Amino acid sequence: MTIVDRTAPTDHDILEVLQERWSPRAYEPVEIDEALLAKALEAARWSPSAYNAQPWRFVVARRGTEAFDRIVASLAEFNRMWAPNASVLILAIAETANEEGRANPTAVYDLGQAVAHLTIQAHADGLVVHQMSGFDAAAAATAFDLDERLQPVTVVALGSLGDAEELDAMLREREHAPRARKPIAQIVLAS
């Protein structure tokens, strides 16, 4: 297994887990360590949210289960090339309105925060995470019979890092591409 350094070339020192976190597509097709999965979900649980509404819901599908296959079936073709090797696929869902029908305008934003916390905990524990927006949200909602208040936003692949050399050429190239972000001056509009 060729180890390619995926550490982010940051301009300032940041937490090691934030610097080393990245989104691989090479997964070992192994069973999840349940204790680590529980920690990742616990981290998501304690995320902040507007009015502490906690508008995040998760379908947690372990490989080999029917739920896992249903999530795989909803994925875009490109993601179906690699994501089925993950140990767990999590459908990340925003509760866009409460049970009384009152809309929550920050549900999707707060879901993003919860998945960020989950991801950071997982990486700190030696797992890897890759989030996908490339899936059929309507198909996933139907597959899990979700209430219309519940909006699938991403599918989160969680598992153990695999060997990039075993990926096909197009995926391998992406796996080795330099890590890059816009310069800070482009994201800070005014100050």
Add this chain to the structure above:
Amino acid sequence: MTIVDRTAPTDHDILEVLQERWSPRAYEPVEIDEALLAKALEAARWSPSAYNAQPWRFVVARRGTEAFDRIVASLAEFNRMWAPNASVLILAIAETANEEGRANPTAVYDLGQAVAHLTIQAHADGLVVHQMSGFDAAAAATAFDLDERLQPVTVVALGSLGDAEELDAMLREREHAPRARKPIAQIVLAS
């Protein structure tokens, strides 16, 4: 200064920074440490996003500046009671479409992730963060002459923890309220 333990009563061990992070309303009205602000923004910069679009933009307003006052003016009355003591107020903005007008359906979600990374870095460095959805997004967009592609989603108060005893009674009570989240069985829908 009365120290009240704000550590989350988690069911599983999670990263100390995630367990100890909380959203205070008591801030010391001090100037920001610029090196720590740069680290927090750097953490946001290296967040993941769909297609690496990085659809996050920030107006970073330090206390004592006109930009800070403009953000304060956009806050809901309740938030105006405490947030002006923060060292920095950041208007967190989603780039909901690119310059060619193509919509980015995960812009708000990815902004949430970036602010989560910023928050975690800041807390690890001894700062505190409290995000607010209670502000007039349209007024803030006007105040900073934002293109209509750019949607303000939250205002992030960043600074140094202050003395909760100096808050007025209603705020003090919230500052001391037990930390709580839904049980995990309520947020995991199926597995």
